[in-house]
Amino acid sequence: xxxxxxxxxxxxxxxxxxxxxxxxxxxxxxxxxxxxxxxxxxxxxxxxxxxxxxxxxxxxxxxxxxxxxxxxxxxxxxxxxxxxxxxxxxxxxxxxxxxxxxxxxxxxxxxxxxxxxxxxxxxxxxxxxxxxxxxxxxxxxxxxxxxxxxxxxxxxxxxxxxxxxxxxxxxxxxxxxxxxxxxxxxxxxxxxxxxxxxxxxxxxxxxxxxxxxxxxxxxxxxxxxxxxxxxxxxxxxxxxxxxxxxxxxxxxxxxxxxxxxxxxxxxxxxxxxxxxxxxxxxxxxxxxxxxxxxxxxxxxxxxxxxxxxxxxxxxxxxxxxxxxxxxxxxxxx
Ligand SMILES: Cc1ncc(COP(=O)(O)O)c(C=O)c1O
Numbered sequence: 643x644x645x646x647x648x649x650x651x652x653x654x655x656x657x658x659x660x661x662x663x664x665x666x667x668x669x670x671x672x673x674x675x676x677x678x679x680x681x682x683x684x685x686x687x688x689x690x691x692x693x694x695x696x697x698x699x700x701x702x703x704x705x706x707x708x709x710x711x712x713x714x715x716x717x718x719x720x721x722x723x724x725x726x727x728x729x730x731x732x733x734x735x736x737x738x739x740x741x742x743x744x745x746x747x748x749x750x751x752x753x754x755x756x757x758x759x760x761x762x763x764x765x766x767x768x769x770x771x772x773x774x775x776x777x778x779x780x781x782x783x784x785x786x787x788x789x790x791x792x793x794x795x796x797x798x799x800x801x802x803x804x805x806x807x808x809x810x811x812x813x814x815x816x817x818x819x820x821x822x823x824x825x826x827x828x829x830x831x832x833x834x835x836x837x838x839x840x841x842x843x844x845x846x847x848x849x850x851x852x853x854x855x856x857x858x859x860x861x862x863x864x865x866x867x868x869x870x871x872x873x874x875x876x877x878x879x880x881x882x883x884x885x886x887x888x889x890x891x892x893x894x895x896x897x898x899x900x901x902x903x904x905x906x907x908x909x910x911x912x913x914x915x916x917x918x919x920x921x922x923x924x925x926x927x928x929x930x931x932x933x934x935x936x937x938x939x940x941x942x943x944x945x946x947x948x949x950x951x952x953x954x955x956x957x958x959x960x961x962x963x964x965x966x967x968x969x970x971x972x973x974x975x
Contacts, residue, residue, distance in 0.1 A: 648869060651894040655802040657844040660809035660837065663710045667807065670709050670742065673814045674698065676950065681921040685972045686934075687941035689948045691822070692922060693815045696930055696956025700734040700762065702882075703811050703834060703954045708735030710807030711796065712743040720745035725788040726796040727752070727780035729881040730759025731929075731955050732804075736796060737766035748787060752780040756881055756959040776876050778886055799831025800891040809837030815950060816846040823848075824949035826933035829855045829862045829903075830885040832892030834954060839899035850901035854936030856880050857905045861887050866896050866903045879908050879962075882929025882955060906935040912969040914938060918953065919966065927958040938972065 675694050682690040695703035712720065723746030724736050733749035740747035747768045751760065753775055763770055773783045781798070788795035796804075811834075816822065825842060827835040835853045842849050855863045858878035865872050865888025876886030896903075911928045914935035918924040926934075933951035937944070958966070 648890065648894045648897055651890065653802070653891060653894055655805060655840070657840060659802065659806035660813055660841055663706070663806040664810045664813055666710055666713045667706055667810055671698065671706065674811065676815050676818050679922045682917065685917060685921070685941065686937055686944065686949070688944035688946070690937070691819055691948065691950040692924065693811060693950055693952045694924070695811060695952060695954050696924065696926060700731065700738050701955055701957040702731035702734065703808055703952065704731045704735035705738055706810050707801070707804030707807035707833065708739035709742065711801065711803040712736070712739035712745060714803055715743070715745070715794070719794055722791070723747060723793040724796050725784050725791070725793045726750070726798060727777055727784040728798060729777065729884055730756050730763065730957060731882055732798045733763050733768060734759065734766060737763050737768035741767050746793065748793065750780040750784040750787070752776050756957065758957050758959050762957065776886055777884060799833040800889045802891070805833050805837045805840070805891070805895070808834050809841050811952065812838045812841035813845065816841060816849065819950060820846055821948060822846065822950050823850065823947035824944070825849050825851050826937045826949060826951045827851060827853055828883060828929050828932035828952065828954050829853045830883040830929065831889050832862050832896060834952070835900065836892040836895035839895050843899040851899060852936060853896065853900055853903040854932045855903070855905060856883050856911065856932065857907050859884050859886060860905055861885060862893070863903045863905055864888070865893050866900065869897070880911050880928035880932060882927060883932060904936040904939055906932065906939055909969070910935040910939065912966050913972055915958070915966045916969045917972055920971070924953055925956045925958065926953050927955050928962065930955040
């Protein structure tokens with residue numbers, strides 16, 4: 643697909659869908675806090691607001707999308723169930739929502755599996771299938787399982803109901819802090835960043851949305867830069883961001899409002915995780931600290947501004963926590 647096609651792509655999704663999702667979610671989730679984190683100012687070079695999605699019942703922002711999707715399914719569709727591929731948080735979102743709405747939920751996990759996320763998935767009642775070494779292989783298997791059993795295949799990012807659901811976090815954030823100059827958002831498949839673009843364009847057009855991905859899994863970044871949906875090696879240890887291909891719907895939305903797309907390496911993400919722990923009493927998994935890693939990489943250009951970062955999740959594995967504690971603190975810390 644070429645850039646012109648992405649730019650002209652007809653997407654049946656606007657701010658109205660995000661506002662409607664907020665009404666749906668009001669019955670299920672309270673708004674999450676967004677606190678100023680003054681202890682981060684020295685390292686960040688600007689005032690920082692943290693949007694805390696690690697406090698969600700599943701430990702990640704994705705739960706908003708699953709609830710919105712399941713809420714819109716008919717009783718018959720729920721009976722047939724949902725099936726999807728996930729490294730954990732998107733799966734937990736569907737599992738949590740399926741439990742709420744009485745649906746069957748099958749999740750295909752690629753290896754290596756984060757044991758913290760697998761345990762939580764089982765706890766929400768999901769049936770787990772471990773298959774393949776990456777999300778693309780796991781996704782193909784999930785699609786096949788759905789075809790066999792009549793369940794609804796849920797794409798991890800190219801699903802308007804998921805994008806509208808996760809967009810509610812940005813509606814909360816930008817309503818509470820309408821004067822932000824920057825908003826940093828982590829990207830795997832891009833549902834979160836696409837929704838941030840959608841909401842910012844409507845609610846806070848002066849706020850620049852900056853996406854962040856890792857160099858070891860840079861498909862979304864390269865898709866945005868080239869205007870084509872490209873595949874790239876998918877080797878990051880930051881599993882929430884481990885996607886090897888650009889997705890059409892999210893890329894089309896990113897093209898409309900994203901200001902810039904940064905790459906950070908896995909070590910920068912670990913350093914940001916450590917900083918959140920020591921300076922903001924916040925336990926983030928790698929994907930949940932990637933936005934801060936992106937912000938730190940351009941700290942010298944942020945003087946005098948106000949920036950928000952989304953702590954998108956906190957489901958770090960024990961091995962990951964070990965490597966975070968071994969990371970080198972940032973100089974200003
Ligand atoms: C904690 C966390 N942050 C960020 C992301 C990236 O989200 P998206 O795939 O919507 O870009 C994920 C994806 O699973 C995640 O789990």
